[in-house]
Amino acid sequence: MKIQIINGPNLNLVGTREPSVYGDQNFDSFLEEIKKKYPKEDIHYFQTNVEGEIINKLHETGFNFDGIILNAGGYTHTSVAIHDAIAAIASPVIEVHLSNIYAREDFRHTSLITSKCRGLIAGFGINGYTMAIDALLNSKK
């Protein structure tokens, strides 16, 4: 199974900053763990702070990957353009958030992209990505 993980703005800092909110593991060590846990799956990772590059990557992988796991960070709450990109592609997209966005500021309670995603996983820290992979694998059965 071919899976693309896309991380949006500020997620490059996870693990080194604000561990009380986002956990203390960074994505590099997490990816190694994941590759060990799912040795048969082809898992790609991409991080960018640029909204348009999230869209580029969704276009690039959205027609030939089996699933996309997207944490759009702050763009979750403001981006009609990412909403449209998810609607335009064929692969299922699962939305992940490290923290429980409903326990934080009001502007994080509105999502412009969830409606076009297959499902939403929020509040489980970095483990949420593993849950998303499991959900993709499970939906294939």
Added chain:
Amino acid sequence: MKIQIINGPNLNLVGTREPSVYGDQNFDSFLEEIKKKYPKEDIHYFQTNVEGEIINKLHETGFNFDGIILNAGGYTHTSVAIHDAIAAIASPVIEVHLSNIYAREDFRHTSLITSKCRGLIAGFGINGYTMAIDALLNSKK
């Protein structure tokens, strides 16, 4: 591990009605599957259409269970009282929704209870409950 699943209003009809929205498996057969899958865990199930009975069950299990999986159905969007019950108890609560509530009516985009839950899983059908059990087991490690 002692886990309580609480299903709120109208979830007694899942499996027999509107399978295109909620899937075609009912909770009875699902619970049997779960018990086979997690033979070591002590999993309890409760369904009610009465808001106050959800609160009663949260109080009853909220101090001696290892985790609660809650699908509050329509009360998700209207109940301050359930919000307060989750805040008052000690056990972690994971919120589950069968459908992607952000792809449905506007009044389903507001949640009064998510802010007090550990995390949120939505849009994965009945499989969301298994994901929640995994998350509880995983958080224990």
Added chain:
Amino acid sequence: MKIQIINGPNLNLVGTREPSVYGDQNFDSFLEEIKKKYPKEDIHYFQTNVEGEIINKLHETGFNFDGIILNAGGYTHTSVAIHDAIAAIASPVIEVHLSNIYAREDFRHTSLITSKCRGLIAGFGINGYTMAIDALLNSKK
């Protein structure tokens, strides 16, 4: 024809209190009149102040009665759960209100349940229930 009348919160007090608003006939004498007027129809009556019991009754009668007449009282304006129950059942539901809810407080101008009902009758006092029975009988022709 099998018809269920469901009355929600505070409608047990009709006839004895606030006759200027709700009329001076109570439901007991009204039901006797109705049974005389429609001797061939099988008309059931249920009143409760508990939101979840309205849902229970909708589930119980919603697959084997020919029609349901629902006055959800104050829950009309706040209950997503009753909305979902009406959407989940097969029998047509007709919404009735004794008073003209649009001539009263602002919070009575919003309804969460009407969108799933067959039709709405408001402002005709206790006579609205007879109009609803006529509408059900008429739709059968």
Added chain:
Amino acid sequence: MKIQIINGPNLNLVGTREPSVYGDQNFDSFLEEIKKKYPKEDIHYFQTNVEGEIINKLHETGFNFDGIILNAGGYTHTSVAIHDAIAAIASPVIEVHLSNIYAREDFRHTSLITSKCRGLIAGFGINGYTMAIDALLNSKK
């Protein structure tokens, strides 16, 4: 009994257009049926697409008819002037809508005129007018 039916904008097209929404009977044949059904009542019919002509007709009949049945169509949601006209006249006005306006677009969920009407009947198609006549006859007893 002298009854005036007033139909507002676009109701002249009922029966020939969009039968799935508005039914397939036009008002001409309906009026013939009504006159047969209520041979003793003096029932007048008026249709106009002009807001001010609805007001003119309300003024003209509002002091000497026993009741008015009003379907103000799209003006229901925008007309303070019709609201004022209903408030100014003596005859009771019953509001009728063919469709369940709460199951349609958001802008149909607000009514500027209902608060001054005797009652509201919505969602019963062309039969709603018969229900309104019955309600007027019944209130005379």
Added chain:
Amino acid sequence: MKIQIINGPNLNLVGTREPSVYGDQNFDSFLEEIKKKYPKEDIHYFQTNVEGEIINKLHETGFNFDGIILNAGGYTHTSVAIHDAIAAIASPVIEVHLSNIYAREDFRHTSLITSKCRGLIAGFGINGYTMAIDALLNSKK
């Protein structure tokens, strides 16, 4: 001085209906009084319940009268089209309301037309028209 008084919807009923709100003098007797009081002025009166005819009259008199006194009734709160008509013409328009619209329903607290009028007089009953004439005469000095 050439002055046009334009009265909008339901103002034809003033004097005969709701005297507690609108006073007990009708416009016919009031116009006679006015003509006596201002024998040198050329005062025209027009009443209509049709929004578009208010616009027609504004166009007709808006380039060759010295002033227009407008009570747009219920259209005050809903008519962009009258707003545009006042903006398009050359004669000054004075807005008059019989009652204090801010002491009535919320929907009367918003005006779409006042911003294009010279001034506003509200709450002085039929006397407001005389005040408006005085204001027009005074502004000519």
Added chain:
Amino acid sequence: MKIQIINGPNLNLVGTREPSVYGDQNFDSFLEEIKKKYPKEDIHYFQTNVEGEIINKLHETGFNFDGIILNAGGYTHTSVAIHDAIAAIASPVIEVHLSNIYAREDFRHTSLITSKCRGLIAGFGINGYTMAIDALLNSKK
């Protein structure tokens, strides 16, 4: 004097949980104190997590008790049905809140029931109930 205290959802947990917010005294010991302090008064206590049972109790005591002290907990902010129940009964109802609800989340700043209560006491902890009893006794003089 016959007084009914009605406590709504989650108030059964007061004293054992979150003492920093709600105080560390539970209602059992408080009721004993009260009975000692007001030996001549007939004070009844009822707690429920079910909205409809609050309504039932209001109906049951609302015509033959001298006063009702109501802390509707989370239902305060969401229940039109309780509002209607208070409006329907004859006994005066005094609203009490343990905490200062205006110093907490935004959704606690709106009350649907206060408008039908005699008065409101908030922020004085469990002592607020004593203040309410005093107010009832005082209003009898």
Added chain:
Amino acid sequence: MKIQIINGPNLNLVGTREPSVYGDQNFDSFLEEIKKKYPKEDIHYFQTNVEGEIINKLHETGFNFDGIILNAGGYTHTSVAIHDAIAAIASPVIEVHLSNIYAREDFRHTSLITSKCRGLIAGFGINGYTMAIDALLNSKK
């Protein structure tokens, strides 16, 4: 007739500043004109920039003057306290504004005090005060 004119904040600057908005006549010369025009009336003038002093003056004159003419300036849009003062006194209060407040910023379109005034005159510059005196004199006849 005993009349009090009360001018609120910044109206002491009228005549010397922003003549294009507020006219070029100051109140001193205007008051002289008024006293000549109404030699029989007892007209008092008071200006203050302090909200509470407007209330003091309303209390002081509100039980023994025949009328009060109030231009509350910027407090018009923000003062519940002045609203309450007008409601508490016996003398009729006429609200005057120099400019057409509806042709200016949005925050000037809301008035907290108009609902308790007898009437409103806006947009006629300093002449509005004369119109208000005439209205008071006229209402006495």
Added chain:
Amino acid sequence: MKIQIINGPNLNLVGTREPSVYGDQNFDSFLEEIKKKYPKEDIHYFQTNVEGEIINKLHETGFNFDGIILNAGGYTHTSVAIHDAIAAIASPVIEVHLSNIYAREDFRHTSLITSKCRGLIAGFGINGYTMAIDALLNSKK
């Protein structure tokens, strides 16, 4: 091709008033130009200030013309009734505005009718009508 141009309120004044906003050509000379430019097309013109007459014309031409070009003027922002008329007819309707309505007052940024039109052309002055004719001709190919 049979095309109906419908112009709403105040558009009769175009060309003679406010040329800086609406251009300096009136519709008479524009229609002559159009007829020369499209000698083979059957182009009809209708202007009215009455909302209901726009609806009448839409009904009259909406089943037998190849296209309708509608500039509803101020009714664009307030008319549910015109919305319904466009929805009810068969001919495609193209909405035209002379000015860029989004560069003007806030109340012009909301349209009640655009959702039922084929397309929208705004900001190109009187040339917008030619663009609409071209679009109709083009869609026929």
Added chain:
Amino acid sequence: MKIQIINGPNLNLVGTREPSVYGDQNFDSFLEEIKKKYPKEDIHYFQTNVEGEIINKLHETGFNFDGIILNAGGYTHTSVAIHDAIAAIASPVIEVHLSNIYAREDFRHTSLITSKCRGLIAGFGINGYTMAIDALLNSKK
């Protein structure tokens, strides 16, 4: 115990005006009663219609009195400055309102100052001040 009562705008008129709303006792006689009832307490009274003088008095007494009882009248709903003053001082402040502000106009349902007060007492007329004194005395024990 040293207690300061601060009454805001229009409360100087209590007892002589609108007794149906505010009761018929004025504060002078009430203060005499209070001094008799609490002979050991040092109770000060201050009334002003000026917002800033309420702040001055809060500053003056807020560091050396045992408690402050504040009825800010109309400033309750509009004053950030009083909110800040209460936050800045050390003495506990209890908010009192004579009437049930939630049973009155909408603009009285919002409070800018309650969040910084110890507690709120509303709807008990002049007796609310006694209740506040009792609450202060009680909290000292």
Added chain:
Amino acid sequence: MKIQIINGPNLNLVGTREPSVYGDQNFDSFLEEIKKKYPKEDIHYFQTNVEGEIINKLHETGFNFDGIILNAGGYTHTSVAIHDAIAAIASPVIEVHLSNIYAREDFRHTSLITSKCRGLIAGFGINGYTMAIDALLNSKK
């Protein structure tokens, strides 16, 4: 004439995806057609998914091209930065949308950029670009 076409996010997918919404022609073939149709004009094409690159291109061409045709896709509804870029440049910008954005989701009914554009063309599919070129050519005459 030198014309720049700028297409924003997801418009690279037009023609190959969702032809029912966006048509089945891609921009490559469309550009060839355009170059044949306007052989004398110098037409440039640019597409990007990055908001800032739209701004870069607007700056680059906004002082030396005769016109810009902009379809900002999802950024239309969220970008103050593009609004500012259009305001800052000298070339006229015409806004084009393939679909009728007012017939789609609510978040597409708000535009942050239209107010600074010359005009708006929406709902004509890929043909809208040709209409925009014609409008630019026409405005040059």
Added chain:
Amino acid sequence: MKIQIINGPNLNLVGTREPSVYGDQNFDSFLEEIKKKYPKEDIHYFQTNVEGEIINKLHETGFNFDGIILNAGGYTHTSVAIHDAIAAIASPVIEVHLSNIYAREDFRHTSLITSKCRGLIAGFGINGYTMAIDALLNSKK
């Protein structure tokens, strides 16, 4: 250069209270520092808790001082009257806040006065006043 510093409500307490929010320097010692730092400038200081006295001081100094530095405290968010005073005077006004008002309560995010000020400095504590003096001196060059 003649400069007036005006401090609004509660700023008399700065330095002695809540040093974590407002710093621990009071204005007396700060003014001494300032006078040493700017020995050539004529710097006046005024503090009041009364809204109207801020307006008085703005009038008094607004035509003969070279600049005014205003911290209106809580009135910043509620005072149309101060807005109007700043608009009415000739001297430039610089708005200063000690704290970052956007990092505090929601009601501090709205300012009614900033739009009429020359500029805004917030979040730099007592140093913001020095920055404002520098800005005034700099703009004179």
Added chain:
Amino acid sequence: MKIQIINGPNLNLVGTREPSVYGDQNFDSFLEEIKKKYPKEDIHYFQTNVEGEIINKLHETGFNFDGIILNAGGYTHTSVAIHDAIAAIASPVIEVHLSNIYAREDFRHTSLITSKCRGLIAGFGINGYTMAIDALLNSKK
């Protein structure tokens, strides 16, 4: 001291365009002046129109510079992602705007980023950057 200036969208055009709004000095000459004025400080300059590149630069400099001066231009009002970046870094960020954003369009009155900045300076043109440098230098003392 190591200071990074980050300028967002459209600020590359300052000095050459719209001098009445933004001043007539461009950043190149301004930077030269600054370097002369602060010869000991290490001041870096970066401008981009791409939101994500602002975030990149904040990450790059946010852990090793002594301060960042940020003018996020139009992204100020729409970017949760920049808000999160400022929250994630260690260096203090000072927000600068050339113009008084509260004297411009409504959409400029909301800021998503100010709450995470140290302070805000707006309305002083290009001089605001110097003020920000002074503030950084001053806070180091």
